[in-house]
Amino acid sequence: MIDMLIIGGGINGAGIARDAAGRGLSVMLVERDDLAGHTSSASTKLIHGGLRYLEYGEFRLVRESLKERERLLAIAPHVIWPLRFVLPQTRSPRPAWMVRLGLFLYDHIGGRRRLPGTQTVSLDGAYGAGLSNRKGKAFVYSDCWVDDSRLVVLNARDAADRGATILTRTRFVSAARDADGWRATIADENGTREVRARTIVNAAGPWVADVLAGLVRRNDRPGVRLVKGSHIVVPRLYEGDHAFMLQNPDRRIVFAIPYEGDFTLVGTTDEPWTDAPAKAAIGAAETAYLLETVARYFARPVAAADIVWSFAGIRPLHDDHAADASAVTRDYVLDLDTDGAPVLSVFGGKITTYRKLAEHALRTLGVAGDDWTAGAALPGGAIPDGDAAAFVRGLAADHPAVPEARLGRLVRAYGTDARAILDAGGEDLGGGLTTGEVDHLVRREWARTVEDVLFRRSKLGLHVPDGTAARLGAYLGAI
Known part of the structure; x- marks a missing residue:
């Protein structure tokens, strides 16, 4: 029992x-x-208070979420890290005073300690890079990114x-x-x-x-109210480590987030799901909606053919009988x-x-x-003094032949467990994925398939060369 x-x-x-x-x-x-x-692998990859929830009067939820943002950042600094969000006012359906009031509450109701507060910036500077309209101002606030x-x-x-x-x-x-x-x-x-x-x-x-x-x-x-949320990944739309929170004319919010170095993640949609629960995929109307948002804000044109990856998930929300799926x-x-x-x-x-x-x-x-x-830190999260850069330098000293980019990826995925993975060595299956790393994922993290390794335990599927998936599949079949 x-x-x-x-x-x-x-x-x-x-x-x-x-x-x-x-x-x-x-x-x-x-x-x-x-x-x-x-x-849980199809989110927008954010640890956040939910700025837009203030508009629906969800003050308790936002306050609790902001408090949790601080706690999670402390216990999992390898898979969660701070991110600045730029909220342009050039095409905002909300007046600037309303947005600034919301951001004032966002900065103060959750006991913020670790992250910088909101500032007002001009879009003709670094924060406007990549936008088609760089006139006017924007608000810049803090939240966190997560490898969900x-x-x-x-x-x-x-x-x-x-x-x-x-x-x-x-x-x-x-x-x-x-x-x-x-x-x-x-x-x-x-x-x-x-x-x-x-x-x-x-x-x-x-x-x-x-x-x-x-x-x-x-x-x-x-x-339960089922709502589908979909995302697209496109070649990088702008320079800089910040994200954008984009306001559409229908008052819905879409994020554009730096992703895996070479890409930008754009999402999410809110579509009612009326069928039985199942594995979800992005629909044509959702793809068009996200591409229209990109075209509305960014200088670089993006077409459906430019999408390198997409994913969708069904959110099981408590049914509060809201008329609009975005407001549930x-x-x-x-x-x-x-x-x-x-x-x-x-x-x-x-x-x-x-x-x-x-x-x-x-x-x-x-x-x-x-x-x-x-x-209590999650596995790999007890990085000495919380200094990930110093930890990477220590790994580089012990493994001078390993490229710095791979060291950084391993620390961001595994934290202090990166040392054991490096020490295990193994054959390179392509793109820096070694059999030693795969062994760790199988023995300690329940990975069993190519998709488990390349798209859930990592996002190496966006980077590895042709042939890696086949070699990985053969290796997984042999162990």
Whole structure:
């Protein structure tokens, strides 16, 4: 009998597994695909308060998110780092005074300590590089960038290091209550088996309502609103390390973010999803909308043929009955059913608040123990003095033949674990991906496929030469 069975290997499931294992609970997490295989790897890659949520009166959510932004930056500085956002007023549908008031609140309601505050700049300077209209002013504010899928994996790793069992490619089939708890059936490539658990946590993301209906067979539980968000990646649109927050005439927001050195990430859309949950892909109308946004703001023309990659995810938002998909709350709701053994279901939420959501979930379940995750670094995050540049220099001294760009990539992905990966050596499969790094991803991070390695554990799929994917596939098949 285990204490907790968690269904879903996205950010919420992994975060709850980490927190629960750290409190001494016996935990099993099952994920039918790969960790972060769906929504949690298809975000806009931001740890942010959500400036636009102020417009919808979501002050509590913004305040909590801003507080979490500071905490997450401290515990995962290798996969989260500060980013300045430029908000041009040249085509803004909102008056400047309204935007500045929102930014004043944004700077002050979350107890900002580590990041610089808002400033007003002229677009004819460095912050206007790449824009077609460089007249007028802009506001520049702070948030953070995150490697979303790696954040999920690091939480799962920390949970496993603390005793949790993490099972990927393992499907939750069914469960029924008995006098002692739950009898659950799970299935993988080797067949089905039964798991006994005192509590079930339903963190199935877009499938949360379906799982809950199968568990409690009641229709009076909270609803889920599925909204598809899509992104495109194009060749770099401008110079500089800053991002842009672009306001469209329909008042929707699109971000343009420096991505993987050579590219710009543009997104997101907000499209209602009315079909059954599934693996999502960008639609033609969404592609056109994002390309129109680029054309509205940037000097460099971009066509559909220039898109090097696109991705889409289905966000499982709590259904607050908002008419506009863009206005649906990003806050979370925890639903506890105690008609017998407890099942806790997670509706909504965002990456930024996953850690706080996990604390709230365990408190709702009555789990004892102190809240601990805010001050504990995620694997690889304990970089000496927080000085990543100094750590890279130390690695360079020990591995002088390794290019600086690869050293920087490894530290940004693995933090202090980069040293062990470098020491492992191995054959170069192309683009700096070695068999030693792949071994680490397989043994410690549950990678099993080419996509796991090249697009979730890393974004090397955008960089490696032709032939790397085939060589990687052959290597994975042989180990």
